[in-house]
Amino acid sequence: PREWLVLGIESSCDDTGAAVVRGDGTVLGEVLASQAGVHEGWGGVVPKLAQAAHAAAIDRTVDEALRISGVSPSDLSAVAVTVGPGLSLCLEVGVKKAVALAREHQLLLVRAHHMECHAMVTWLPTQPPPRVDLPVGGATAAAPKPAACEAPQAAAATPSSSAALDQKALAISQGIPTASTTLSPDGVPPFPFLTLLVSGGHNMLVLSSGLGRHSILGSTLDDSIGEAFDKTARLLGLQKVPGGPELEKLARDGDEHRHSLPAPLSRTRDEGLRASCDFSFSGLKSAVRMLIDTHLPAEKLAELNEEQKHAELAHIAASFQRVAVEHLAMRTARAIEWARAIEPDLSCVVVAGGVAANLRVRSELARVASDAGLAMVCPPLRLCTDNGVMVAWTGMQRLRLGLGERPLRLDAEADVVA
Ligand code: KG4
Ligand code: ZN
Numbered sequence: 001p002r003e004w005l006v007l008g009i010e011s012s013c014d015d016t017g018a019a020v021v022r023g024d025g026t027v028l029g030e031v032l033a034s035q036a037g038v039h040e041g042w043g044g045v046v047p048k049l050a051q052a053a054h055a056a057a058i059d060r061t062v063d064e065a066l067r068i069s070g071v072s073p074s075d076l077s078a079v080a081v082t083v084g085p086g087l088s089l090c091l092e093v094g095v096k097k098a099v100a101l102a103r104e105h106q107l108l109l110v111r112a113h114h115m116e117c118h119a120m121v122t123w124l125p126t127q128p129p130p131r132v133d134l135p136v137g138g139a140t141a142a143a144p145k146p147a148a149c150e151a152p153q154a155a156a157a158t159p160s161s162s163a164a165l166d167q168k169a170l171a172i173s174q175g176i177p178t179a180s181t182t183l184s185p186d187g188v189p190p191f192p193f194l195t196l197l198v199s200g201g202h203n204m205l206v207l208s209s210g211l212g213r214h215s216i217l218g219s220t221l222d223d224s225i226g227e228a229f230d231k232t233a234r235l236l237g238l239q240k241v242p243g244g245p246e247l248e249k250l251a252r253d254g255d256e257h258r259h260s261l262p263a264p265l266s267r268t269r270d271e272g273l274r275a276s277c278d279f280s281f282s283g284l285k286s287a288v289r290m291l292i293d294t295h296l297p298a299e300k301l302a303e304l305n306e307e308q309k310h311a312e313l314a315h316i317a318a319s320f321q322r323v324a325v326e327h328l329a330m331r332t333a334r335a336i337e338w339a340r341a342i343e344p345d346l347s348c349v350v351v352a353g354g355v356a357a358n359l360r361v362r363s364e365l366a367r368v369a370s371d372a373g374l375a376m377v378c379p380p381l382r383l384c385t386d387n388g389v390m391v392a393w394t395g396m397q398r399l400r401l402g403l404g405e406r407p408l409r410l411d412a413e414a415d416v417v418a
Contacts, residue, residue: 004077006399007101008392009062011094012086012114013201014038014045016057017388018065019128020076021396027128029069030389033057035136039241044230045200047087053136054093061134062097065388068132073101078108078404080395085201086114099407108404110395114386115202116214118352119195120397121390122379123188128389131382189397192343196332196365199353200226200242203279205335209343211397217335218277221265225324226355228281232288232320236313247317248358254314256322259295261287264327277335279327288320321360329364336372348375356384 004023019030035053081098102109192209203224205217233243240246264280349369369376
């Protein structure tokens with residue numbers, strides 16, 4: 001029903017997200033406390049630090065999402081929360097908050113699977129309003145307070161940087177249909193569809209035949225593409241965490257054909273369709289390391305000025321990105337064939353997860369889909385990375401199927417996280 005209101009809580013990795021969504025798919029308000037900066041210098045997300053930042057941010061994130069939505073907790077139909085997969089220390093923070101709210105206000109609790117959320121948010125039937133960004137936890141009290149904290153309305157009026165990025169992606173990837181205008185005007189997912197989920201934690205091809213009915217056609221044998229981007233970014237001397245977007249930026253200044261790097265799994269014999277839809281990125285990352293060692297050793301780097309250094313690193317970044325994305329494209333082309341053998345009426349190819357924010361990934365996968373006579377659909381760029389909207393919206397769908405539960409027992413936390 002239209003009047004249903006679901007609060008979604010996400011805390012599986014390094015973003016604390018909360019959003020309130022109405023039954024018709026309208027996002028009433030969304031808040032995100034990103035941990036960008038917290039993990040810098042550590043080379044990746046540190047679970048303990050992430051947990052502390054979630055714990056410091058969770059109450060404010062949820063309170064603010066409810067406040068800007070004009071909703072009090074007792075108005076809610078349910079609280080949806082990511083129960084996995086993710087860092088267990090971090091998941092725990094969101095789950096505890098959700099259980100506490102559900103108990104206090106007699107609400108239903110809906111478990112959400114992180115990967116289903118990434119796929120389902122594609123079918124959100126409306127454009128969400130600008131998100132309110134909170135500074136990380138309480139730890140950054142000294143950092144300049146964004147206006148959004150005091151006056152979300154004011155923040156809503158000025159385009160945020162993510163909105164600017166959305167605009168840019170829109171311009172570059174013109175011709176890519178958005179789910180809400182073409183395939184799913186009412187937000188009902190056009191099952192069956194194939195999803196390429198590409199994030200920091202996961203790299204898989206999933207055939208979705210219905211809510212909760214997903215078959216994994218391929219996954220990674222080692223690293224995810226997000227990890228490969230992040231680790232390669234570090235090899236290239238990029239300090240920001242996550243490194244993926246930084247690498248993409250650097251690659252824009254490079255020649256992607258300057259270096260040849262080995263295509264992943266090209267020397268493994270494919271044993272039927274099953275094996276051939278899997279991914280591998282660790283070899284590619286090692287090849288980049290070797291390329292840097294031979295092509296850009298420290299003594300050579302020392303001879304280059306800043307501009308030359310930037311150009312050399314950009315060529316390597318661009319060459320890495322080309323090979324990594326070609327690998328995704330080739331596997332996805334095969335998975336389309338396989339998916340059609342199971343579900344001849346495949347409706348489209350969804351590309352979701354944090355790495356779907358990469359414009360090279362988008363354009364290459366759009367080509368693969370169109371070669372197969374299918375549309376490629378991506379969630380709006382801003383909803384590609386972890387957020388509360390995807391949890392609230394998936395929770396709404398599950399609630400419709402009667403999958404809400406009452407958190408009656410006091411030891412429910414342990415059960416829910418499992
Ligand atoms: O979905 P997500 O926010 O969190 C996980 O569930 O992992 O994905 C985060 C991953 C990180 O590895 C990040 O580097 C990568 O997505 N990522 C990108 C880009 N934006 C985010 N990788 C390449 N290019 C991008 N533009
Ligand atoms: Zn994610």
